[in-house]
Amino acid sequence: MQHTNRERAAWSIGILVVLFYALIPVAWIAAISLKTPEQVADRKFYSGFHLDNYEVIFKDDMFIAALINSIGIAAIATLISIVLAAMTAYATSRLNFAGKTVILSGALAVAMFPPISIVGSLFDMWRAVGLYDTWPGLIIPYMTFTLPLAIYTLSAFFREIPWELEQAAQVDGATPFQAFTKVIVPLAAPGVFTAAILVFIFAWNDFIFANTLTSTDNARTVPAALAFFTGASQFEQPIGAIAAAAVVVTVPIIIMVLIFQRRIVAGLTAGAVKG
């Protein structure tokens, strides 16, 4: 009994240390975002609750444009990836065909490929073909990592689906289409949803591609746009505004992760441990 208590205490301390280590930068940036420009350098953690910076960024057309770009580009990349990946994963889990393992290991290899090694050449190519600074110009490179990630997680989920149920449904009087929509889809939906969240977060967080392949409000996403903030006036440091923008892009992700954490863990470890 004492032993478990001591263990519990040790675990609690460990978790607190990790939380502290991980959350300090977030807390710090949140604190800065709540200061007025004069307070930024006041060497205090908290100097009152001021929403001035948030007002500034939400009045800033560039930030609004970047936010729309971020949401739109990540959402479209996610949608296309999930649709394609669902078909791929369905095929790899249901059928035996030559090259099946090549697809899965290929997907993994592509996902591992460092983006930094292709941005240079993409920059030139995109300018040549007119994709530079456009939504497709970001969506396409995003899919180099969102698609493999989606294929990988969905394959793992689909492998766990008891496909015999489809036959049970058919014997129960369902058409093949009914068997799919009434039995298989409800079972696959949580996996698809999890994969979509994961993929969206990865696309949302990208900085390298967004910074290199955009130049204007046309396609610049929030992580890339942060560097272009000016203060409320030209003579002010934009630190507070940048902090506020950072909070705005981070908080939705944190909330999403907190809400769906169980599913996300299942997605990241899918296939490794049985749900």
Add this chain to the structure above:
Amino acid sequence: MAQITLDGVTKRYPDGYEAVSDMSLEIQDGEFVILVGPSGCGKSTALRMIAGLEDISDGELRIGGDVVNDKAPKDRDIAMVFQNYALYPHMSVRDNMGFALKLRGLDKAEIDKKVEEAARILDLQQHLDRKPAQLSGGQRQRVAMGRAIVRDPAAFLMDEPLSNLDAKLRVQMRTEVSRIQNDLGTTTVYVTHDQTEAMTLGDRVAVMRAGRLQQVGAPMELYNNPVNLFVAGFIGSPAMNFMPATIEGDTVRLPIGEVPLPDEVRGRLGDSGGKQLIAGIRPESFEDASVVSEDVKRRGATFRARIDVVESMGSELYAHFRVESDQDIESQELRELAEDAGGGEVPSSGEAGQIVARLDPESQVQEGQESELWVDADRLHLFDPDDGRNLTASENAPAATGAGGDERPGA
């Protein structure tokens, strides 16, 4: 309810493997037929063809008189219980059982009524609103049964429905399945690899081996009159004892001694003199010589054997002993049986064959001592080692030479 007819049905998988070959079987309306055979012999394939889940490569399948070869499963009006139950995990027990009715477009009140009724039969009322994951193995099995019976289908197909249950529950559910089938009187095809299940459940048993039907008949007919070595060895527990045999005039020479051949058997054997055969003797065809009356004794032979092990279960007594043989018996079927049983062995030259005899429970045989035993020549089977054919099988239905203890000679 309906009659199911398989007429030369064959299944070739895309890889060319012929899992079921030229299977012909007529299942009467309301009949309970068991398909039994070792694992991999094509039982599931045959059942899945009846269900419509597997295309039929050759032959004709009729349900209730209509050819259904090309009908989708949903148009065959059959219900299937899968080995691992295949319950819909996202639906409650109620929805699982009502799924087929809902697809059929019945209104909710009627579905509820039928589901409640089935739940009552299967004792599932308290569990109707739970999900399959919250149920025990036995309860899941009941839900799978319930899903089949609410539909009142033309036929039930069951693929090893009890094999995932522990031994005790299996026996319990076996009785239950039997009772339900009796009450409903629905045509049922039941697949199992367990010969005990086959013997206790079915009206008729169809034994399969390597994609081919070996014999179809009432359990006791298969037991008393197996057409070949495979059926003889597969049906019965403990299994039939096999040993080499040679016909010499009016007697058959066995490793345990010379046994007189009944006239009837000799007539059927024809010209097998001198040829090496395989003799099959059921454990209960042996008896402790001291409890057999003199006139009964005459229709068999007595011999002495050193008893290795005696297993007494009160109502039954099994004595194990070995026979030495200078002959060798070779048979593909025996090898398969041995494989299926996980290493049962066949006595061959120089090796000792293990024999099991079921003796009168009052028998005084002792472990490690030599005893005088008696073997009933009337119940001796002789098989042709080349094709496994039972040379002693009677053409027409056998007299009821029961396998049960009640008909034992001299007892």
